[in-house]
Amino acid sequence: MGSCFLLLARDLGYKVSYFNLVFASNRESLRLWDGLGFVRVSALPGAAHLRGIESADTAYGYYYDLTSIGKNFDPLAHAATAPKGRLCKDIWRRYEKVAPYLLPASVLVLLFVVHKS
Numbered sequence: 001m002g003s004c005f006l007l008l009a010r011d012l013g014y015k016v017s018y019f020n021l022v023f024a025s026n027r028e029s030l031r032l033w034d035g036l037g038f039v040r041v042s043a044l045p046g047a048a049h050l051r052g053i054e055s056a057d058t059a060y061g062y063y064y065d066l067t068s069i070g071k072n073f074d075p076l077a078h079a080a081t082a083p084k085g086r087l088c089k090d091i092w093r094r095y096e097k098v099a100p101y102l103l104p105a106s107v108l109v110l111l112f113v114v115h116k117s
Helices: 002-011 027-035 075-081 086-095 099-116
Strands: 016-023 039-048 057-065
Touching (some): 002 016, 016 027
């Protein structure tokens, strides 16, 4: 879904993307953004007290230059090259046969929800 987002955001005319509040304790999310090629550009030490985390957690901001995406960008091939964490690998194994349909479908649902808001 992250790779599909990159393509759709670029095609919608956006030049950059920025995700904030990616918490340091969320290892899978860090692996996702790092693996998709986002650049960690900010850190907010002690940004929030999260349930199950003993001290205030650090939040990171991630940036992506959408103008760097080529015309022949294939989001599924891009996603396949991104490193996957244990949870992502388990999900991928379970849904591998339908994954090519789930990613575009979930992005379309997201766009529909955003458009209707």
